[in-house]
Amino acid sequence: MSDAVLEVKNLDVDYGLGDDAVHAVRDVNLTLHRGEVLGLAGESGSGKSTLAYGLTRLLPPPGVIAGGEVVYHGENGETADIMRMTDDQLRAFRWAETAIVFQGAMNSLNPVHKISTQMTDVIKAHDPRSTPRSRLDRAREMLALVGISADRLEAYPHQLSGGMRQRVMIGMALALDPRIVIMDEPTTALDVVIQRQILGQLIELRERLGFSVLFITHDLSLLVEFSDRIAIMYGGRIVEEAPADEIYQDSLHPYSDGLLHSFPALRGPRRELTGIPGSPPDLRAMPTGCAFHPRCPKAFDPCAADLPLLGIPESHADATTNGQPRTVACWLHPIR
Amino acid sequence: MAYLAKRVFFYLFTAWAAITLNFFIPRVMPGDPVQSLITKARGQLTTEGIQSLYVLFGLDKNESLISQYFKYWGQLFRGDLGLSFTFFPSQVSDVIGQALPWTLGLVGITTVIGFLIGTGLGTLAGWRRGSWIDALIPVTTFLSSIPYFWLGLIAIALLTGPDSFFPAGNGYDTGLTPGWDWEFIGSAIQHSLLPAITILISSMAGWILSMRNMMVTVASEDYVTVAHAKGLSERRVMVGYAARNALLPNVSGFALSLGFIVGGTLLVEIVFSYPGLGFLLFQGVGTKDYPLLQGIFLIITLSVLLANFVADLAYMLLDPRTRREG
Numbered sequence: 001m002s003d004a005v006l007e008v009k010n011l012d013v014d015y016g017l018g019d020d021a022v023h024a025v026r027d028v029n030l031t032l033h034r035g036e037v038l039g040l041a042g043e044s045g046s047g048k049s050t051l052a053y054g055l056t057r058l059l060p061p062p063g064v065i066a067g068g069e070v071v072y073h074g075e076n077g078e079t080a081d082i083m084r085m086t087d088d089q090l091r092a093f094r095w096a097e098t099a100i101v102f103q104g105a106m107n108s109l110n111p112v113h114k115i116s117t118q119m120t121d122v123i124k125a126h127d128p129r130s131t132p133r134s135r136l137d138r139a140r141e142m143l144a145l146v147g148i149s150a151d152r153l154e155a156y157p158h159q160l161s162g163g164m165r166q167r168v169m170i171g172m173a174l175a176l177d178p179r180i181v182i183m184d185e186p187t188t189a190l191d192v193v194i195q196r197q198i199l200g201q202l203i204e205l206r207e208r209l210g211f212s213v214l215f216i217t218h219d220l221s222l223l224v225e226f227s228d229r230i231a232i233m234y235g236g237r238i239v240e241e242a243p244a245d246e247i248y249q250d251s252l253h254p255y256s257d258g259l260l261h262s263f264p265a266l267r268g269p270r271r272e273l274t275g276i277p278g279s280p281p282d283l284r285a286m287p288t289g290c291a292f293h294p295r296c297p298k299a300f301d302p303c304a305a306d307l308p309l310l311g312i313p314e315s316h317a318d319a320t321t322n323g324q325p326r327t328v329a330c331w332l333h334p335i336r
Numbered sequence: 337m338a339y340l341a342k343r344v345f346f347y348l349f350t351a352w353a354a355i356t357l358n359f360f361i362p363r364v365m366p367g368d369p370v371q372s373l374i375t376k377a378r379g380q381l382t383t384e385g386i387q388s389l390y391v392l393f394g395l396d397k398n399e400s401l402i403s404q405y406f407k408y409w410g411q412l413f414r415g416d417l418g419l420s421f422t423f424f425p426s427q428v429s430d431v432i433g434q435a436l437p438w439t440l441g442l443v444g445i446t447t448v449i450g451f452l453i454g455t456g457l458g459t460l461a462g463w464r465r466g467s468w469i470d471a472l473i474p475v476t477t478f479l480s481s482i483p484y485f486w487l488g489l490i491a492i493a494l495l496t497g498p499d500s501f502f503p504a505g506n507g508y509d510t511g512l513t514p515g516w517d518w519e520f521i522g523s524a525i526q527h528s529l530l531p532a533i534t535i536l537i538s539s540m541a542g543w544i545l546s547m548r549n550m551m552v553t554v555a556s557e558d559y560v561t562v563a564h565a566k567g568l569s570e571r572r573v574m575v576g577y578a579a580r581n582a583l584l585p586n587v588s589g590f591a592l593s594l595g596f597i598v599g600g601t602l603l604v605e606i607v608f609s610y611p612g613l614g615f616l617l618f619q620g621v622g623t624k625d626y627p628l629l630q631g632i633f634l635i636i637t638l639s640v641l642l643a644n645f646v647a648d649l650a651y652m653l654l655d656p657r658t659r660r661e662g
Contacts (some may be wrong), residue, residue, distance in 0.1 A: 091567045091569065092567065093567070094566065095565065100562075102561065103558070107559060108559055108562050109559055109562075110559040110577055110581065111581070111656070111657055112580055112581055112654065112655060121566075121568060121576070122568065125567055126567060156657070158656070
């Protein structure tokens, strides 16, 4: 459980170059372990999607990786830095090792190609020696896996509902048995019932097939329920990382606390909803010190002056889950 | 299929309306072809002669409009478009039949080549935004903003002359008799080069620009990002995911421009005195050749309708979303 499949080390992602560059992701360290669901939460503009695009090198211009590395640990212990792969290596790596399910369930499929074409071309690209029949069999198998009947292979995307399309995308993501599936707000465009259905199915598949999931969403309530660990992002930095239940019961960072009080709990006693005052920071003019301090109800002296670093808080120094310590970046919780 | 039948019915109806209009317009216009023939003959026609001319042109005053109309339809179905004045006493259908291949050859081939090259360049320019191909865009836009007949005039002024390879006008060397021999075909190609290049330069830019812009739009679609993420080859993403979708508006534009081939690029044909339909139209207007004009208009109308129909079919073939079920 504890061996890493993906390690993000000091990743910086900028939009634009030189002095005018906007720093969308700053100094992010994140480790995805085998078979776990790692949630990444934050408001719009906190850099979570940029992080996902950045670590797969899919950033559209003017996005650039300004620094850091993303180390992938292969099945047999070999490691590779995704940031240093050649184009050919990258192409072979994509989808075979890390598949992505994107935000727009509606637009992720090309409207002019049949489902079968879009599912088989990825198999063909990674395994040119496969036969058309074997590719089609695989596509049929993947559709069955996500509960869609095989006759839908001949359908065009506009003939499917939003939920079906996203299921097709999940099926497509698993077609090459990837070890990592990155989900970038996969259920935002869907209604709540379908959301739960699809996530339930995903978690079940994960248990069966053993891939790891990096799950990105602004909906912390979903993460609390479905993920093992949660990392909270604010202003391009990770401000807290801890097992899901610990974040839920005992969040350390005031921002995590604010997020948690922004939605009603599905179960348990009623709580008062508070929300977070103010709006997300302007990435072109970040506040000094802790980026959250202008909105923070608990801000005090050092917050405006110095940037708190992510580390293991003294108060929770011994609390480890599966050998994983929890971390936080807040002056309220001095780190060791 | 029901959808297709509906479209076919619509086009048949439009064709009927166009032909009917084509019948009535010369009859409600002031003056008539016979009057202009009388003027041309300078009073040398007898009354019987005039009357027989009226009958000949289907304008018999003793006959009702309705029966003229049905007669007109009857003639159409026999392919009889009347007699031309300019080339009296040739049949209009023969005159048009002689001009049509020249226009179809020149404008048809240049339209297709212009579309193919323009779309290809536009695809590359949109895909590699900011590359040298993309830098070509302002140049081609500038060229397309020059009226093509003016481009033709410049080409004639600069490139033709007594010793030049490029002839200044005509469809072929007038010393040759038209036929399927190499000498004639070679001469026809040599004569068509300048007008073809003129049309190509001015028409290609439009395709480049529209394709480039559609490529830029489509390249930011989610399914293109997904295609990249799937690790497909650059070529497959560009052709199968981006260009395939960006092509759609261009295809309907192309099918429509096919309809205007027959009308010819009137001014280019005039500038190069090319023996096509556009030049014929120009001559017909000059000599008030009503039957000829009517015939040419009919052909142009029908070909535009046909092209529209082809555009519908192409769209149905290329975009599954336009296929209606049932």
